[in-house]
Amino acid sequence: MKKWLVSTALALTLALPAAAQDYTPDPNAKPGGTITITYKDDVATLDPAIGYDWQNWSMIKSIFDGLMDYVPGTTTLRAGLAESYEISPDGLTYTFKLRPGVKFHNGREMTAEDVKYSLDRVTDPATQSPGAGFFGSIAGFEAAGPDGLSGVEVVDPLTVKITLSRPDATFLHVMALNFASVVPKEAVDALGSDFGKQPVGTGAFRLGEWTLGQRLVFEKNADYWREGVPYLDSVVFEVGQEPVVALLRLQNGEVDVPGDGIPPAKFTEVMGDPAQAARVVQGGQLHTGYITLNVTMPPFDKVEVRKAVNMAINKERITQIINGRAVPATQPLPPSMPGYTEGYAGYPYDVEGAKKLLADAGLADGFETDLYVMNTDPNPRIAQAIQQDLATIGIKANIQSLAQANVIEAGGAGTAPMIWSGGMAWIADFPDPSNFYGPILGCAGAGDGGWNWSKFCDEALDKMAVEADSLSDPARAEERLKLWSDVYMGVMEKAPWVPVFNEERYTMKSERMGGDDALYVDPVSIPVNYDYVYVK
Amino acid sequence: MAGYILRRLVQSALILVGISFVTFVLLYVLPADPVRQIAGRSATAETVENIRRQLGLDQPFVVQYGRYLAALLQGDMGRSYLQKTEVTELILSRLPATLQLMSAGIVAELVLGLSMGVAAALMRGRAGDQLLMMASFVTVSAPQFVVSLLLLYVFAVKLGWFPIGGYGTAAHLVLPAVTLGILGSGWYSRMMRSSMIEVLRADYIRTARAKGLSGLRVVLGHALPNAILPVVAMIGIDIGIFMGGIVVVESVFGWPGIGQLAWQAIQRVDIPIIMGVTLVSALAIVIGNLLADLVAPLIDPRIRLR
Numbered sequence: 001m002k003k004w005l006v007s008t009a010l011a012l013t014l015a016l017p018a019a020a021q022d023y024t025p026d027p028n029a030k031p032g033g034t035i036t037i038t039y040k041d042d043v044a045t046l047d048p049a050i051g052y053d054w055q056n057w058s059m060i061k062s063i064f065d066g067l068m069d070y071v072p073g074t075t076t077l078r079a080g081l082a083e084s085y086e087i088s089p090d091g092l093t094y095t096f097k098l099r100p101g102v103k104f105h106n107g108r109e110m111t112a113e114d115v116k117y118s119l120d121r122v123t124d125p126a127t128q129s130p131g132a133g134f135f136g137s138i139a140g141f142e143a144a145g146p147d148g149l150s151g152v153e154v155v156d157p158l159t160v161k162i163t164l165s166r167p168d169a170t171f172l173h174v175m176a177l178n179f180a181s182v183v184p185k186e187a188v189d190a191l192g193s194d195f196g197k198q199p200v201g202t203g204a205f206r207l208g209e210w211t212l213g214q215r216l217v218f219e220k221n222a223d224y225w226r227e228g229v230p231y232l233d234s235v236v237f238e239v240g241q242e243p244v245v246a247l248l249r250l251q252n253g254e255v256d257v258p259g260d261g262i263p264p265a266k267f268t269e270v271m272g273d274p275a276q277a278a279r280v281v282q283g284g285q286l287h288t289g290y291i292t293l294n295v296t297m298p299p300f301d302k303v304e305v306r307k308a309v310n311m312a313i314n315k316e317r318i319t320q321i322i323n324g325r326a327v328p329a330t331q332p333l334p335p336s337m338p339g340y341t342e343g344y345a346g347y348p349y350d351v352e353g354a355k356k357l358l359a360d361a362g363l364a365d366g367f368e369t370d371l372y373v374m375n376t377d378p379n380p381r382i383a384q385a386i387q388q389d390l391a392t393i394g395i396k397a398n399i400q401s402l403a404q405a406n407v408i409e410a411g412g413a414g415t416a417p418m419i420w421s422g423g424m425a426w427i428a429d430f431p432d433p434s435n436f437y438g439p440i441l442g443c444a445g446a447g448d449g450g451w452n453w454s455k456f457c458d459e460a461l462d463k464m465a466v467e468a469d470s471l472s473d474p475a476r477a478e479e480r481l482k483l484w485s486d487v488y489m490g491v492m493e494k495a496p497w498v499p500v501f502n503e504e505r506y507t508m509k510s511e512r513m514g515g516d517d518a519l520y521v522d523p524v525s526i527p528v529n530y531d532y533v534y535v536k
Numbered sequence: 537m538a539g540y541i542l543r544r545l546v547q548s549a550l551i552l553v554g555i556s557f558v559t560f561v562l563l564y565v566l567p568a569d570p571v572r573q574i575a576g577r578s579a580t581a582e583t584v585e586n587i588r589r590q591l592g593l594d595q596p597f598v599v600q601y602g603r604y605l606a607a608l609l610q611g612d613m614g615r616s617y618l619q620k621t622e623v624t625e626l627i628l629s630r631l632p633a634t635l636q637l638m639s640a641g642i643v644a645e646l647v648l649g650l651s652m653g654v655a656a657a658l659m660r661g662r663a664g665d666q667l668l669m670m671a672s673f674v675t676v677s678a679p680q681f682v683v684s685l686l687l688l689y690v691f692a693v694k695l696g697w698f699p700i701g702g703y704g705t706a707a708h709l710v711l712p713a714v715t716l717g718i719l720g721s722g723w724y725s726r727m728m729r730s731s732m733i734e735v736l737r738a739d740y741i742r743t744a745r746a747k748g749l750s751g752l753r754v755v756l757g758h759a760l761p762n763a764i765l766p767v768v769a770m771i772g773i774d775i776g777i778f779m780g781g782i783v784v785v786e787s788v789f790g791w792p793g794i795g796q797l798a799w800q801a802i803q804r805v806d807i808p809i810i811m812g813v814t815l816v817s818a819l820a821i822v823i824g825n826l827l828a829d830l831v832a833p834l835i836d837p838r839i840r841l842r
Binding site: 044129133193412 | 566567568569572573574575576577578579580581583584586587590615618619620621625626629630633685688689692693700701702703786787788789790791792793796797800803804805
C-alpha cells in the first residue's frame with residue numbers, strides 16, 4: 001500500500017498493483033480434510049445481496065468474491081476480483097481492471113458485465129437489499145432501478161469504471177462488502193428468489209448440499225483463482241444445534257468449531273480447564289456495547305443529566321458480569337478501529353460528581369425513567385447492574401425486558417428513554433470509523449425507525465463527518481482519521497451514549513484445526529476464515 | 537355418519553380461518569416491525585419504505601389479511617420475508633421430522649404412562665401407588681429443557697449409548713422420543729389409573745374372578761382392554777399439548793422439525809412462516825380432535841355421532 005502515499009500533485013492517477021501487500025501462506029498448511037461447524041439457527045440465505053447476519057456473512061464470503069477483499073485475519077484491504085485499480089485525482093472515478101480467466105462455479109468466465117449487473121442488482125429497489133444504502137455515493141444511485149446505475153460503466157470486458165457523485169473515502173471498503181459480490185446474471189435470472197438457496201459465485205467454495213434445517217456442505221472450488229487455497233476439501237455446517245450441545249460434541253471430537261461460541265454459562269468452566277482453554281483463541285472485535293440516552297426526552301435533553309449517567313455507571317463491574325469477556329469502553333469506537341482516540345480516558349466512575357451534575361440540572365432528588373433491554377441472558381443481568389448504579393445517584397430506572405424486535409422498534413420510534421444495546425449492539429460492517437457514525441449517531445439515523453436510538457443529531461458534527469469522508473485521497477488518510485477522532489470526541493462532549501464495553505471474541509476449535517490464530521478471530525469472517533484454515 | 541363428517545369438516549375449515557384471523561391480528565398489533573428486520577440496521581428510510589410497499593405492509597389490515605386469505609385458499613402460504621423461500625417448501629421439508637418425533641413420542645408416553653397407571657391401580661392406596669403418582673406430578677411439571685439436557689448428558693455424553701443430538705437414524709430418535717414420553721406420561725398414568733380402578737370395580741370383573749380366572753388374566757384379558765379405550769381417545773386432544781413441548785425438545789436435540797422453524801421465525805418476525813406453522817399445527821390439532829370424536833363411538837357404543 002506504499003503507493004497510496006504518492007502525492008496527487010505528482011501523479012494524475014493512483015494505481016495499486018494487486019500484490020502490494022498480501023497474505024503469507026502458512027508453510028505448515030496442507031490440503032484436504034473436512035471440518036464441521038455448528039449453529040443454532042438455520043442459515044437464512046446465501047444471496048450476497050440479501051444476507052446480512054453474522055452467521056451467513058462469512059459463509060457468503062467463501063462462496064462469492066467482490067472487487068476488493070481483506071488480507072485474511074486483518075482489516076487491511078487487498079484486491080479481490082480486481083487485479084488493479086486507479087482512482088482519479090478528484091476521487092470521483094474508480095477504474096477497476098479485472099483479473100482475467102476467473103470462472104463462476106457454473107464454468108462461465110466472469111466479466112465486467114457481471115460486475116455492473118451485480119451492482120445494478122443490489123441497488124435496484126426490487127431486490128430489497130438491506131445493503132443498498134452503502135452504495136449511495138455511486139452516481140445515479142437516487143435513480144437506481146431496473147435500468148441500472150448510470151455511474152457504473154463497462155469499458156471493456158475486463159474494465160469497469162465507477163463514477164461517484166461525491167468523494168467517498170470508504171468506497172473501497174464498500175466494494176469489499178458482501179453486498180458488492182459479483183454474481184452471474186443467468187443464474188439469478190433462472191433461480192429468482194431461490195438464488196439464495198442455490199448460490200453461484202466465484203468463491204473458494206461452492207455449495208454442495210443444503211438440506212433445509214439440517215446441514216449445508218461447502219465443497220472446495222478446485223478452479224479457484226487464488227493459488228493454493230482453500231485447503232479444506234469441504235466444510236459441513238450443521239444447524240439447529242444448541243450451543244451447550246455443540247460444546248459437548250466438540251469435547252467428544254464431533255465438532256471442530258461451535259459457530260455460536262462458548263455458551264456464557266459454560267465459559268468459566270471451559271477457561272478453567274487448561275486443556276480446553278488452550279484451544280480457545282481470543283481476539284478483539286469491532287464491537288461496542290452502549291446505553292443510549294434519548295436526547296429528545298426530558299430530562300435526557302439536558303447534557304448534565306447525560307454526563308451524570310455516564311459517571312454513575314460502573315463499567316468494571318458490568319464486564320465482570322460477563323466473566324470479563326470484554327474491556328471497559330471509553331468512547332464509541334472500539335480500540336482496534338482506526339480513528340480510535342488513544343489516551344482519552346472517558347468519563348470517570350464518580351458517584352459524587354454525578355450527583356453534583358444532577359443537582360446542577362435541578363434534579364437533586366433524581367427522577368424515574370425506563371431502561372429497555374433485550375430479554376436474553378446476560379442482558380437482563382447487565383440491565384440490573386445499570387439499574388443499581390443509577391439508583392446510587394437517585395435515578396429510578398424501570399427495566400423493560402423485551403424481545404429483540406420489540407426493543408429495536410421502541411428504539412427506532414424514539415419511545416425508549418434508555419436502551420442497553422446488548423444483543424443488538426453495533427458491530428462494524430467494515431473497519432472504518434465512519435461506520436460507527438452515520439446510522440447510529442448521525443442525523444441520518446435519527447429519524448423515525450432509524451438505528452440512532454439516542455435521536456442525537458448534531459449538525460456541526462455531521463458536517464465534520466461529511467468532510468472527513470470526502471478526504472478520499474489516500475495521502476490524507478491520517479488527516480481523515482484525526483478528523484474522525486474529533487467527531488467522536490465531539491460526541492462524547494454531548495454524551496448521547498454511555499459506552500460500556502468492547503466485547504472480546506473467543507473462538508473455540510478442535511485439536512486438529514490448524515492455521516494462524518488470527519484466522520480464528522478474523523475481524524471480517526466470523527467465526528473463522530474458511531478459505532485459509534486447515535486440518536493438521 | 538357421512539353427514540356428520542362433512543359437517544365437522546366444514547366446521548374445521550371455519551376454525552382454521554378463525555385461527556388465521558386471530559394470529560394475523562396478533563402479529564399485526566405486535567410492536568415489532570418485520571420490515572425493520574428485513575431492512576437491517578444500515579437501511580435508509582427509503583429502503584425501508586420501499587420494502588414495506590413491495591410486501592404490501594403499507595396497506596390497511598383488512599387488505600393485508602384479505603390478500604393473505606385469498607392466497608391461502610389457493611394453497612399459497614407466501615414466501616419467507618427473510619429467507620425468500622416458499623413457506624410451503626420450508627414446512628414440508630421439516631414436517632416429516634416432526635411427525636416422526638411426534639409418533640415416537642406418543643408411543644413412548646403411552647407405553648410409559650399406561651404401564652405406570654396400571655401398576656398404580658393394582659397397588660392402589662399402597663406406597664407404590666403413591667410413589668408412581670408423585671412421579672407423574674414430577675414429570676408433568678418438569679421443565680422440558682432440563683429433562684432434555686439431563687438425558688442427553690447422561691445417555692449420550694457420559695454413557696455414549698446414543699448420538700449427541702442430530703437426526704437420521706433410529707438411534708437419534710430414541711432420546712428425544714423418550715424425553716417427550718417422560719414429559720407426557722404423567723397425564724396418561726393418572727387417567728389410566730382412575731379408568732382402571734373404575735373398571736376393576738365393575739360387575740363383569742367380579743364375574744371373571746368368580747369364574748376362577750387367574751389375577752393376571754383378569755387384568756390383561758378383561759380389565760385392561762376396557763380401561764385403556766377412553767385413555768387412548770385422549771391422544772387426539774393431546775396433540776395440541778405435544779406441539780408445544782416439541783419446540784424445546786427439537787431445539788435441544790437438534791431435531792430439524794417445525795418447532796425449530798417456528799422459534800426462529802418468531803425471533804425474526806418472519807410473519808409468513810409464523811402464520812404457516814401456526815396453521816399447520818392448528819390443522820394437526822383439528823384433525824386430532826376429529827379423529828378422537830370419530831373413534832369414540834367405536835370405543836363406547838353408547839356414544840352416537842349426530
